[in-house]
Amino acid sequence: MFETRVLSGMRPTGALHLGHYHGVLKNWVRLQSEHPCLFFVADWHALTTDYEAPGVLQDVGADMVIDWLAAGVDPNQATIFVQSLVPEHAELHLLLSMMTPLGWLERVPTYKDQQEKLADKDLSTYGFLGYPLLQAADILIYRARYVPVGEDQVPHIEFTRELARRFNHLYGREPGFEDKAKAAVKKLGSKKARLFNDLRTKFLESGDAEALKRAQALLDEQQNMPRGDRERLYGWLEGSGKKILVEAEALLTEASKLSGLDGQKMSKSYGNAIGLREDPETVAKKIRTMPTDPARVKRGDPGTPQKCPVWSMHAVYSDEARKAWVEKGCTTAAFGCLECKQPVIDSVLAELAPIRERAQAYLDDPTLVKNILADGCDKARKLAGETMRDVREAMGLSYT
Ligand code: TRP
Ligand code: SF4
Numbered sequence: 001m002f003e004t005r006v007l008s009g010m011r012p013t014g015a016l017h018l019g020h021y022h023g024v025l026k027n028w029v030r031l032q033s034e035h036p037c038l039f040f041v042a043d044w045h046a047l048t049t050d051y052e053a054p055g056v057l058q059d060v061g062a063d064m065v066i067d068w069l070a071a072g073v074d075p076n077q078a079t080i081f082v083q084s085l086v087p088e089h090a091e092l093h094l095l096l097s098m099m100t101p102l103g104w105l106e107r108v109p110t111y112k113d114q115q116e117k118l119a120d121k122d123l124s125t126y127g128f129l130g131y132p133l134l135q136a137a138d139i140l141i142y143r144a145r146y147v148p149v150g151e152d153q154v155p156h157i158e159f160t161r162e163l164a165r166r167f168n169h170l171y172g173r174e175p176g177f178e179d180k181a182k183a184a185v186k187k188l189g190s191k192k193a194r195l196f197n198d199l200r201t202k203f204l205e206s207g208d209a210e211a212l213k214r215a216q217a218l219l220d221e222q223q224n225m226p227r228g229d230r231e232r233l234y235g236w237l238e239g240s241g242k243k244i245l246v247e248a249e250a251l252l253t254e255a256s257k258l259s260g261l262d263g264q265k266m267s268k269s270y271g272n273a274i275g276l277r278e279d280p281e282t283v284a285k286k287i288r289t290m291p292t293d294p295a296r297v298k299r300g301d302p303g304t305p306q307k308c309p310v311w312s313m314h315a316v317y318s319d320e321a322r323k324a325w326v327e328k329g330c331t332t333a334a335f336g337c338l339e340c341k342q343p344v345i346d347s348v349l350a351e352l353a354p355i356r357e358r359a360q361a362y363l364d365d366p367t368l369v370k371n372i373l374a375d376g377c378d379k380a381r382k383l384a385g386e387t388m389r390d391v392r393e394a395m396g397l398s399y400t
Contacts, residue, residue: 007144012061017273019266023256070359081376088384171394172241184229263309317347
């Protein structure tokens with residue numbers, strides 16, 4: 001519905017590392033060529049946990065966007081913006097808060113988890129409890145259909161769907177709905193109208209999911225259908241009221257296969273990360289000094305690749321032939337660890353070179369990023385404004 005829009009956000013964390021690249025960013029780059037995509041800096045989200053230290057938010061956000069662009073996120077394909085510059089998110093958050101049961105928020109698993117994990121911060125705040133609701137507003141305001149996220153975020157997407165359903169249920173039943181829906185079907189033209197009605201009957205009478213999909217696709221193809229009619233027909237199709245807000249699905253992002261220098265998950269806070277813009281000498285040195293299988297004390301001691309973090313890098317960067325070369329050389333002590341690491345160093349440097357080069361252009365001219373964000377915010381505000389018009393109307397707040 002409303003195209004297959006994709007939306008995702010990232011908290012401003014500053015410069016990104018190779019783990020982000022192999023997990024999130026490559027995924028975004030692929031998605032941007034397949035769907036209309038919106039990617040944003042979730043700066044308000046950062047404040048829900050770091051409200052005591054907001055000082056660096058702006059710089060850190062811009063730095064992160066440079067890495068998105070350097071990794072290949074393309075402002076001509078995707079809309080890139082900053083959450084706090086699209087204040088409509090806050091308005092939707094407020095309006096949704098009126099109808100969000102407290103129990104739903106308290107039950108979101110990250111609520112208690114994070115409070116325990118971040119025990120050094122006082123997170124018994126209204127904003128932190130409302131975090132998933134803010135995220136729901138981020139998603140619903142663009143009527144996004146797909147939300148690429150990691151596993152930990154999936155409950156938030158489910159919460160978002162429940163909220164959309166509740167909203168549509170509460171506010172989608174306008175007076176004269178049946179008649180308006182039927183009139184909208186007529187406007188499809190007699191052939192398509194008949195097909196649509198047949199598919200609808202099939203779905204409603206026998207739960208034929210294929211029929212539902214085909215009917216939805218038929219609506220998706222109608223370029224000129226007014227939004228109100230589209231919302232009505234989406235709802236009518238399933239025997240409900242108007243579908244003002246769209247139920248989004250999580251697109252699970254596979255965790256990056258690339259672990260950190262010590263074999264743990266790559267993370268800046270563990271000090272085991274390779275930054276996307278780190279200079280080649282530092283990167284090479286980091287890999288050269290990586291720990292290896294502790295059994296290889298001396299050059300002549302054989303090792304087991306599966307016990308070595310370097311092996312997990314070969315798993316990402318090496319083809320079968322090179323992996324076989326590692327297995328053999330390691331288990332027979334045919335070569336030392338430095339020799340084994342060299343092809344990894346070469347591959348990582350080759351991967352980072354174009355990224356660093358692209359980033360440099362943005363570092364040299366900060367107005368580039370400013371303009372990209374200004375442009376993205378404009379586009380985002382337009383889309384958000386459309387949804388807000390419908391939401392205000394549904395909630396009895398359209399005074400113009
Ligand atoms: N909560 C997400 C995270 O911490 C970031 C986020 C905020 C987000 N709003 C979103 C992700 C909307 C997807 C969609 O990673
Ligand atoms: Fe690790 Fe390679 Fe050394 Fe084996 S030879 S321990 S795989 S670095």
